[in-house]
Amino acid sequence: MAQVKVFYDEVGNTLTVWFGNPQDEYHCEETGDEVILMKDQAGKVIGFEKLNFSIA
Numbered sequence: 001m002a003q004v005k006v007f008y009d010e011v012g013n014t015l016t017v018w019f020g021n022p023q024d025e026y027h028c029e030e031t032g033d034e035v036i037l038m039k040d041q042a043g044k045v046i047g048f049e050k051l052n053f054s055i056a
Contacts, residue, residue, distance in 0.1 A: 008055070015053040020046025 005018040018038075026041040034051040 008053070013052050013054055015050040016047065017049075018047035020044070022047065 005022070007016040008014075009016070020040060022038075024040040024046055025038045027039045027043070029037045029039065031037060036049040036051070037045050038047040038049070040046050
């Protein structure tokens with residue numbers, strides 16, 4: 001079973017979710033909806049970051 005890692009940054013208001021190994025990050029792509037996709041060298045999405053995310 002794959003492990004998902006979730007990080008919330010209160011100061012930067014970002015939520016980062018990894019479904020793959022963060023060390024495999026090779027390329028990032030902004031979707032235009034304040035979401036950044038992190039991809040490995042093969043182009044597979046291994047995580048994402050949501051900008052301006054707030055729990056309140």
